[in-house]
Structure formats: C-alpha cells, structure tokens
Amino acid sequence: MALADLTASVPVLATARRKKLNQRKKTIMVFLVACLLLLGITIGGLLAAETAVHADLGQKYLNPSLQHLFGTDQLGRDMLARVVKGLSTSILIGLGAASCSAVLAVIFGSAAALLGKKIDAAITWLVDLMLGIPHIVLLILISYALGKGFWGVTIGVALTHWPSLSRVIRGEILQLKETQYVKTARKLGQSPWRIAVKHMLPAVFPQFLVGLILLFPHAILHEASITFLGFGLPPEQPAIGVILAESMKYLSVGMWWLAFFPGVALIGVVALFDLAGGSLRRLIDPHSAQE
Numbered sequence: 001m002a003l004a005d006l007t008a009s010v011p012v013l014a015t016a017r018r019k020k021l022n023q024r025k026k027t028i029m030v031f032l033v034a035c036l037l038l039l040g041i042t043i044g045g046l047l048a049a050e051t052a053v054h055a056d057l058g059q060k061y062l063n064p065s066l067q068h069l070f071g072t073d074q075l076g077r078d079m080l081a082r083v084v085k086g087l088s089t090s091i092l093i094g095l096g097a098a099s100c101s102a103v104l105a106v107i108f109g110s111a112a113a114l115l116g117k118k119i120d121a122a123i124t125w126l127v128d129l130m131l132g133i134p135h136i137v138l139l140i141l142i143s144y145a146l147g148k149g150f151w152g153v154t155i156g157v158a159l160t161h162w163p164s165l166s167r168v169i170r171g172e173i174l175q176l177k178e179t180q181y182v183k184t185a186r187k188l189g190q191s192p193w194r195i196a197v198k199h200m201l202p203a204v205f206p207q208f209l210v211g212l213i214l215l216f217p218h219a220i221l222h223e224a225s226i227t228f229l230g231f232g233l234p235p236e237q238p239a240i241g242v243i244l245a246e247s248m249k250y251l252s253v254g255m256w257w258l259a260f261f262p263g264v265a266l267i268g269v270v271a272l273f274d275l276a277g278g279s280l281r282r283l284i285d286p287h288s289a290q291e
C-alpha cells in the first residue's frame with residue numbers, strides 16, 4: 001500500500017516541480033522585459049535630446065496624429081520626444097539617487113547593528129527624525145539649498161530615501177548576529193570586520209538589491225513632484241515635472257494631450273520599476289521564493 005502511494009505521488013511531485021520551474025522562467029522573463037524597456041527609454045531619451053527642444057511655431061497645438069503621436073505643445077515641440085527625454089532624465093536621476101541612497105542605507109544600517117548601543121541609538125534617532133519630517137518638505141529644502149537643478153535634485157533624493165532601507169538592513173544584521181555560524185566564527189577568533197564582510201554583508205545583499213530597485217519609483221516620483229512645484233529641474237530642460245507644470249495652463253482650453261500622455265508615461269515607468277523589483281524579489285529572496 002505504501003509503495004502504491006509513493007508511486008502515485010511521483011507524477012504529482014514532477015508536476016509541481018515543472019510548474020515551479022515554469023513560474024520561475026516567467027518571472028525571469030518579466031524582469032528582463034521590464035529592464036529592457038527601461039533601458040530603451042533611457043537610450044531613446046538620449047537620442048531624442050535635440051528633437052525634444054526643437055521649436056516650430058507653425059506646428060503648435062497639434063492634436064495627436066500619426067506624424068506627432070503625442071501631439072505638439074505651445075511652441076510646436078513634439079510631445080513624444082519631450083516625454084521620452086523627460087523620462088530618460090528621470091531614470092538617470094533615479095539611478096544615481098537610488099544607488100547613493102541604498103549605499104547610505106547599508107552603511108548606517110550596518111553601523112547601527114555592529115558598532116554598539118550608543119551608535120545604534122544615535123542612528124535610530126536620526127532615522128526617526130528624518131521619517132518624522134514630511135518627506136516632500138525635506139526634499140524641497142535640500143534641493144533648494146543645493147541650487148536645484150540636476151545635482152540638487154539627485155543629492156536631495158539620495159539624502160532622503162535611505163532611512164527605511166537602513167531599518168531593514170539593521171534588522172537583518174541583528175538577526176544574523178544571533179545565528180550559530182556567526183557565533184562560531186566569533187569563537188574561532190575572527191575579527192568583527194571579517195565576520196561582517198564574509199558572513200553578514202553577503203547575507204543581506206538580496207535585501208539591498210531589491211531595496212535598491214524599489215527605491216527607483218520613489219526617486220522618480222519625488223523628482224517629478226518637486227520639479228512640478230518649481231524646486232527641481234529648470235524650466236528649459238525637458239522633464240516630466242516641467243511638462244506637467246506647463247500643461248496645467250492649457251487644460252482648460254481642451255488641450256488634454258499635453259498632460260495625459262506625460263502622466264500616463266510617468267505611471268508606466270514607475271510600474272515597470274515596481275514590476276522589475278517585485279520579480280527580482282521573487283527570484284532571490286528566500287521568503288518569497290514560493291510565490
């Protein structure tokens with residue numbers, strides 16, 4: 001009877017394994033497609049830099065058509081080129097800001113977990129302070145103090161997005177400190193620095209990588225927000241925030257395409273980053289490996 005049950009379970013196990021493999025392949029495919037689309041938008045924006053600022057007053061206020069898929073604005077500039085260029089700029093800002101912010105999160109999170117109670121208390125107080133201040137207000141203040149523009153926005157976003165990820169890194173390292181292999185390494189005389197580099201940082205790398213990718217949507221949205229409010233990128237630069245701010249003056253006269261297409265494109269890019277981050281989390285995070 002037991003042999004019969006075992007024989008009957010073999011096809012079930014094979015089916016489950018095949019289903020899990022197919023699901024993993026789909027997740028990898030989704031991640032690669034999202035990354036390729038984002039890369040294509042970035043390269044397309046760099047190639048469309050001249051077209052995005054080219055004005056032709058004879059072509060102004062044109063409705064969306066085959067010649068101008070997103071229509072044209074008040075200066076006759078092609079809105080498709082401007083949107084792609086603006087998204088490319090947002091992606092580059094998000095890349096720089098999210099990378100710096102993730103590195104800061106690892107530094108502060110590791111220091112809080114490894115350098116004693118006083119350092120932990122100081123960093124925890126700093127994290128609570130930054131999370132207690134309205135995020136957009138802090139970002140505007142930093143960007144304005146640094147002169148706004150590309151670097152002002154990038155540094156502002158980088159300095160305001162690390163606290164949440166640093167909490168995750170700190171919690172993971174505190175758990176690792178209580179694991180048996182870390183205690184064994186400590187008893188064998190390995191230095192705290194060697195234990196951190198060899199045992200702890202590789203273990204928190206999946207959380208760091210997923211956190212890095214998931215910081216991109218926040219960075220892009222906040223860059224667009226402060227640019228829309230006038231505290232980010234300059235008006236002469238094609239950017240989603242600038243485009244949306246300019247379009248507000250023309251919505252009441254029926255020129256809906258000036259805001260609709262840039263807004264949808266921004267949401268689409270944020271969704272792509274979220275899709276890439278979620279897919280990567282399912283691939284490398286053991287807690288979600290069964291999703």
